[in-house]
Amino acid sequence: MILTKEFYCRDTEIVAKELLGKLLVREINGVRISGIITETEAYFGLEDPASHARFGKTDRNFLMFDEGGKVYVYLIYGMYNCLNFTTDKKDVPGAVLIRSILPYENIEYMKEKRNCQKYKDIANGPGKLCIAFSINRDINGLKANIDSGLYVEDKEIYKKIEIKKSKRIGIKKDLEKDYRFYIEPNF
DNA sequence: TATACGATCACCT
DNA sequence: GGTGATCGTATAC
Numbered sequence A: 001m002i003l004t005k006e007f008y009c010r011d012t013e014i015v016a017k018e019l020l021g022k023l024l025v026r027e028i029n030g031v032r033i034s035g036i037i038t039e040t041e042a043y044f045g046l047e048d049p050a051s052h053a054r055f056g057k058t059d060r061n062f063l064m065f066d067e068g069g070k071v072y073v074y075l076i077y078g079m080y081n082c083l084n085f086t087t088d089k090k091d092v093p094g095a096v097l098i099r100s101i102l103p104y105e106n107i108e109y110m111k112e113k114r115n116c117q118k119y120k121d122i123a124n125g126p127g128k129l130c131i132a133f134s135i136n137r138d139i140n141g142l143k144a145n146i147d148s149g150l151y152v153e154d155k156e157i158y159k160k161i162e163i164k165k166s167k168r169i170g171i172k173k174d175l176e177k178d179y180r181f182y183i184e185p186n187f
Numbered sequence B: 001t002a003t004a005c006g007a008t009c010a011c012c013t
Numbered sequence C: 001g002g003t004g005a006t007c008g009t010a011t012a013c
Helices: A014-017 A108-115 A126-132
Strands: A023-028 A031-043 A069-076 A079-084 A095-105 A151-155 A164-166 A180-182
Touching: A014 A031, A014 A095, A023 A095, A031 A108, A031 A164, A069 A126, A079 A126, A079 A151, A095 A126, A095 A180, A108 A126
Parallel strands: none
Antiparallel strands: A023 A031, A023 A151, A031 A095, A031 A180, A069 A079, A079 A095, A164 A180
């Protein structure tokens, strides 16, 4: 079952935690790619010194102020795309950065895209997973549903999940609380 | 209009 | 464990 707006239109921290272990699906040119979400980070609004929304609404970050359930893709370091889903109600800024996934369906497709043979390294970073999933700013602002070809399925791949947390990655001025969440599935 | 820098990765040692 | 690549934004002038 595909996650709907109701899932995303909640507190950003809750959405970030509950996305863990679910299946990120990309449908492109009739090909279905998917992976298990293993790492997320929560970003908030004015009170968050690391958030794009910290100075208010701009041309780049306006989607963070929109209602939950939309795709927010931006360019980082001049060369990599990062995938986020918007969260919370309209005019309440929030987004969840998808940092890492484990390839699940169509692993060979991803290996080719990434020019990478090691299963573990295919999408263990926000820039990498965008390459593996063919995600770029063309889909910025679309809704995360079957029409846009990028969405999350509520599939319990891992029944029992221990959620670990830490400080967010690559942040100089972070908040006191931990807003990076991740799981370490047993194989 | 100009400039500094970032929610990163790949490659080197 | 360290560093260079690379460019859209935000911020300052």
